[in-house]
Amino acid sequence: MVVCGDDGLARRLAAELGEVYGERVTLVVPTASEPPLAVGRPAWRGRWGRVPSARALRAPAGEPAAEGPQVVEAAEPDEEVLSAAGVAGAAALALVYEDDDRNVRAALVARRLNPTLRLVIRLYNRKLGQHLEDLLDQAAIVAEPGLDPRERDSATTVLSDADTAAPALAASAVAGTSKVVQADGLLLRAVERMPPGRGETADPGLCTLALLSATATDPAGSESSVLGGERGLQLLPDDRAVAAATGRGTVALEAVAHTGPAQAAPRLGAASLPVASLFSRRLRWSLGGIVAAVTALAVASWLTTGDHPLHAAYITLLDIFAINDPAVGAPAQRQVLQILAGFVGLLLLPVLVAAALEALGAFRTATVLRRPPRGLSGHVVLLGLGKIGARVLARLRELEIPVVCVESDPQARGVALARRLRVPVVVGDVTDEGVLEAARVHRAHALLALTSSDTTNLEAALYARGVTPDLRVVMRLYEDDFATAVYRTLRVAHPDALTRSRSVTHLAAPAFAGAMMGRQILGAIAVERRVLLFAVVDVAGHPQLEGRTITESFRPGAWRVIALDTASPEDRRPDLASLPREGADPSQGLVWDLHPGYILKPEDRVVLAATRRGLAELRARTGAPAARP
Known part of the structure; x- marks a missing residue:
């Protein structure tokens, strides 16, 4: 495996491939990123060395620590650098530079060097990523006419660390809101549930994904990563462990559904006049008081003079704006009303000036950025x-x-x-x-x-x-x-x-590593500071699944079959994360309510919830890896 990058995601991905999947990894980093820790044999343009594994991915107690990746230092991932890193004979290449242009250029060069190479590219631009996948897969077919990238597991996968981590970050900010992982057309929702009260039974939903650690009052706390034993976090527990757990929260799979493209959020205030954003609350109260005073004066004028109500209101407005003749020689009631109207007019002047200034400021900023509404709360x-x-x-x-x-x-x-x-x-x-x-x-x-x-x-x-x-x-x-x-x-x-x-890299690295191993990772759900992956797996060739029932195929703490693709092999979509075609048969989709006694057949395709190590064990390569040079 070859990983090229210039930030923490590259190092965490290299550690993930080496420690979790046991792969030999070559890491290409910029020359100025850091000095080599142990200089070995010389190589072209740069130096070879070893970097220690990421602390966050250290091997569990009792297991041998994985050897660090081999490092190539180079300024740019051009053809000579990729050749020196062994891309021509590599199984997979990950390009995870922060610059999209650099990743695209390197991907085109790598596809020319090795048409059968499995490419995983980090791109922020979604539209460019969709076009790039088709372009590079077509380039592989042109270079090798008999090659089908998807059948040979050499397809191109474009991922975004931002898209991978955003659902978990967004869900973490809302108490009581389901955790959400969305991969294009597939929506997964996981709900954190607190321990049931006395006499109550916990609702497992479709299945229980995890038993939260002893820090149940803060189920997302990172302290559980250092807790051990039965009170620590348990991913994919069996029914007996769930029944025996008392006083501990759970994470349950609640619903899975296909959704369309993301719709733009409704515009706030689009259905009504945004008066609150134009005028402050005090100003609105002041204007309301002025209107009430004017109305009272108009009613008093109508009652005391006997004029028509509209004429009385007109005379009152003339008095307020000081454009009426003085009421000299008029009845006392008329003179008092004119004096009160003049006083109200004096109060109205500063209110109108304040309203004009506030409205002007609001309109000036409306085309730039909105200001937080004054009465906003719960956001x-x-x-x-x-x-x-x-x-x-x-x-x-x-x-x-x-x-x-x-x-x-x-x-x-x-x-x-x-x-x-x-x-x-x-x-x-x-x-x-x-x-x-x-x-x-x-x-x-x-x-x-x-x-x-x-x-x-x-x-x-x-x-x-x-x-x-x-x-x-x-x-x-x-x-x-x-x-x-x-x-x-x-x-x-x-x-x-x-x-x-x-950590964005902590949430994104498993998806990138899974794609490099040739699996379609549909999404990831963060449980405390660990991650559960949802992946699509063909049953054929996996003795842990083939010929076994749903119950027998379940391995607690490692993987669990949660859905079955009912489409016939010739009608299956190559990517379950994509949207179903228009007019597709809705019955030819994923079935989530599986019978425990259903026997998995070689032609079946299933969706798994798995830990990183469980997924690596399930899809581990046959035979011992070649010795390191």
Whole structure:
């Protein structure tokens, strides 16, 4: 396996392939990224060495630690670099640079060097990714006329770390909302359920995916990663373990359904005049008082003078705007009413000036960015509108969750999206005083800190907790050790509040690694700080599944069959994550309510919920791997 990248995802992916799947990995990194730790034999343009495995993916106790990947340092992944890294004889290549253009250029070169190579490409641009998949697969067929990339497991897979991690990040910010993983047409929902009360029975849904650790009061806490024994997190438990577990929450699979393309969130205030965004509450009350006073004066004039009501109202308005003749020689009632009308006119003048200024300011900012409404509450404060924040914002609005964004760069990726969705944005540094207050953090339901700086996310979380101690906080943190320390400290300081930490690379690496191993990963669900994968597997060639019943094929803690593809082999879609064709037979889809006694046949295709190690064991290659040079 060859991994090319310039950030933490490349190193975590290399560690994932080496430690979880036991593959030989060559890691290509920029020359200036870091010095080699152990210089070995020389190589073209750069140096070879070893890097230690990621701490977050360390081998369990009692298992030998995997040897680190072989490292090639090079500025650009051009043809010579890829040849030196062994792409011509590799099984798979992952291009996970942050620059989409660099990944595209390297993919075209790699496909020419090895038509049978399995390509996994990291792209943020979705449309470009769809076209690139078709182009590279067609290029493989042209280079090898008898080659079918999908049948030979050499197809191209385009993934986005932002799309992979966004559902889990968005779901983490909402208490009581189902965890959601969406991969194009497939929607998976997992629900965290607290322990049932006395005399109550827990609803397992379609199946129980996990038993939460002893830190059940904060099921997303990272402390469980250091807990062991029966009180620690258990993924894919059997029925006996679920029945024996007392006082522990569960994660259950609730529903799976096909959905269409993501629809734009409804525009806030599109159905009515946005008066609240134009005028403040005090100004609206002042205007209401003025109108009531004018009405009272018009009624009094009508009753005292006996004029027609419309004429009485007209005379009152003339008095208010000081354009009527003085009531000299008129009855006393008329003179008093004129004096009161003049007084009301004096009060009206500053109110009209204030209304004009507020409306002018609102219209000037309406074409730029919306401001948070004054009465907003129960919303999610989203810090950072980079590529991750933009995807999370889209997910939150799809769930119709009110959001207020905070971004220091007006030209960030997600600012245009926020403007299109009419989501309020506060431009400023979250560490500056008054920025979070402008986002109404004191009335917020949750804080989602997704900036690229761990310290900035932590500082914002601590400040928000100082304002609202029970605020739900979700932080994007890369280092697991740092995340664990932060979680423990915040848990002690605020025992009644929920704290969650998420790493984008931690959530995205399993999907990239699974695609490199030749499996179609439909999605991933974060359970505490571990991940459950949902993958499509052909039963043929797997003795753990073939000829076994659904019950017999279930291995607790490793994998579980949760759905069966009922379409005939010739009518199956090559990618279950894609949308079904128009006019397709709805009965030829996935069946989720499987009979425990159903015997899996070689021609069947199933959807599995599996741990990373379980999926690696299930689809491990036959024979011992070749010795390392």
